[in-house]
Amino acid sequence: MTDVLRLKPGPHRILEGAPWAYRGELYHSNLQPGSIVALEESNGRFVGRGFFNPASLIAFRLLTRNVHDVIDDHWFQARVGEAARLRFELLKDREAYRVVNSEADQLPGLIVDKYGPMLVMEILSLGLQPFRQAIVEALVDIYHPQGIYERGDVAVRAKEGLPREDQLLYGTLVSPVTIQENGVSLTIDVAGGQKTGHFLDQYANRKRTAELAGGKEVFDAFCHTGAFGLLCAKYGAKHVIGIDIDERAIARAQENARQNGLEQHMEFVTANAFDWLRQESDKGPQYDLGILDPPAFTKSKDAVAGALRGYKEINLRGMKLIKPGGILVTSSCSYHISETQFIEVIRDAAKDAKRPVKILEIRGQGLDHPMAPGLPESRYLKCLVCAVD
Known part of the structure; x- marks a missing residue:
C-alpha cells in the first residue's frame, strides 16, 4: 500500500x-x-x-501521473530505456551526449552522460538510491559500457541526505577518455573534471560559433578545457586565446590543442576571466569574435541581482573587445535568470559600452537536454549570437 x-x-x-x-x-x-x-x-x-x-x-x-503505474525496478529500467531510445533516434552517431536529463525524462534527480565507452551518473535525489542497481543494469544492457562512474561529491546530495562520494559502479574506470566532437578530438576527465567532465549542452552552439570563426581573431573567456576555441581553430580561425582560472582545465585545453595539431593557432592563459576582460578591454577593440561561457553566477533566487551585475560586467567588457562588425557569442547557464532578463543584460551592457548590438540568434541547450514544459527552470541555457557594430 x-x-x-x-x-x-x-x-x-x-x-x-x-x-x-x-x-x-x-x-x-x-x-x-x-x-x-x-x-x-x-x-x-x-x-x-x-x-x-x-x-x-x-x-x-x-x-x-498515471494512477495505475507500479514504481519498481522495471519501471525505472523502462524509463531509462525510453530516454536512451530517444537519443539513439535524434543523435545518430554522436559518441558523447546526455542519456538521462532528470525531470525532463521523468527521472527526477538522475543525470547520465555518455563519453564514448564511459557512462557518468549523478544521483541527486534520495528516492533514487534503492533503484540505483536497477538503473545500472539497464544502462549496461543498452550501452555495454567499459565502465559506469558515479560523480557524487556535490553539495546537493548532502541536502538530500546522501553521502558525498565518487565511486565506480560497474566495470573499469577509463579517465581521461577521448571523444570526437564535430571533427575535434577532446580528452575528458570524467573522474575529476567539472560536472561530469564536459559541458555537453553547448555541443550545437560550439559548432555554430565555429562556423562564424573562419579567418578571425577569437577570444574564449571561461574556456574550461577549450572546446569552443578548439572548434573555432579547426574551422579556420586565425588565432584563438582561451582564458580560465582553473589551471587543470587550462592544462587539459593545451593538451587538446596539441593532439589536434592546432597549438600554432591557439594560446591559453590561466587567469581570472573578469580581470582579463577588464584589462584587455581598456586597450580597445582587438577581436573579431568573442565567446563568453561562464559558470552559473547564481544557484539561488536570493543572488540574482548580483549575478545580473556580473553578467553585465563581462558582456560590457566583451563588447568593448570586439572590432566593429564583429560577433559576440554569450551564454548564461543560471536557471534563475530568464531569457528576458539575459537579453536585458545585453541591452544594458551595449548602452554602457556605447556599442550598437543586434541579436542574430537566440539559442539554448541541445536535443539531448530536453526541457519539461511545466518547468521553465529546465530551460536553463541561454546562448545569444550578437553582432557588435
Whole structure:
C-alpha cells in the first residue's frame, strides 16, 4: 500500500504541469524520507506518485501521473530505456551526449552522460538510491559500457541526505577518455573534471560559433578545457586565446590543442576571466569574435541581482573587445535568470559600452537536454549570437 501525501488547499504549480512540490505546499507528514508516495489534492483527488523527502525544500518529486503505474525496478529500467531510445533516434552517431536529463525524462534527480565507452551518473535525489542497481543494469544492457562512474561529491546530495562520494559502479574506470566532437578530438576527465567532465549542452552552439570563426581573431573567456576555441581553430580561425582560472582545465585545453595539431593557432592563459576582460578591454577593440561561457553566477533566487551585475560586467567588457562588425557569442547557464532578463543584460551592457548590438540568434541547450514544459527552470541555457557594430 502506497503512503499518501496531501497538498494544502490553494493553487499549486504541480497541478499546472510542474514536476515537483515544495515542502510548504504539503501537510507535514511522518513518512519515510526517500519513500515513494501518492500525492493527492486537498479534496483527495489523485495527482501522481513520486519521491518524498521532507529534508529537501523540494519535498515531492513527481515520477508519474498515471494512477495505475507500479514504481519498481522495471519501471525505472523502462524509463531509462525510453530516454536512451530517444537519443539513439535524434543523435545518430554522436559518441558523447546526455542519456538521462532528470525531470525532463521523468527521472527526477538522475543525470547520465555518455563519453564514448564511459557512462557518468549523478544521483541527486534520495528516492533514487534503492533503484540505483536497477538503473545500472539497464544502462549496461543498452550501452555495454567499459565502465559506469558515479560523480557524487556535490553539495546537493548532502541536502538530500546522501553521502558525498565518487565511486565506480560497474566495470573499469577509463579517465581521461577521448571523444570526437564535430571533427575535434577532446580528452575528458570524467573522474575529476567539472560536472561530469564536459559541458555537453553547448555541443550545437560550439559548432555554430565555429562556423562564424573562419579567418578571425577569437577570444574564449571561461574556456574550461577549450572546446569552443578548439572548434573555432579547426574551422579556420586565425588565432584563438582561451582564458580560465582553473589551471587543470587550462592544462587539459593545451593538451587538446596539441593532439589536434592546432597549438600554432591557439594560446591559453590561466587567469581570472573578469580581470582579463577588464584589462584587455581598456586597450580597445582587438577581436573579431568573442565567446563568453561562464559558470552559473547564481544557484539561488536570493543572488540574482548580483549575478545580473556580473553578467553585465563581462558582456560590457566583451563588447568593448570586439572590432566593429564583429560577433559576440554569450551564454548564461543560471536557471534563475530568464531569457528576458539575459537579453536585458545585453541591452544594458551595449548602452554602457556605447556599442550598437543586434541579436542574430537566440539559442539554448541541445536535443539531448530536453526541457519539461511545466518547468521553465529546465530551460536553463541561454546562448545569444550578437553582432557588435
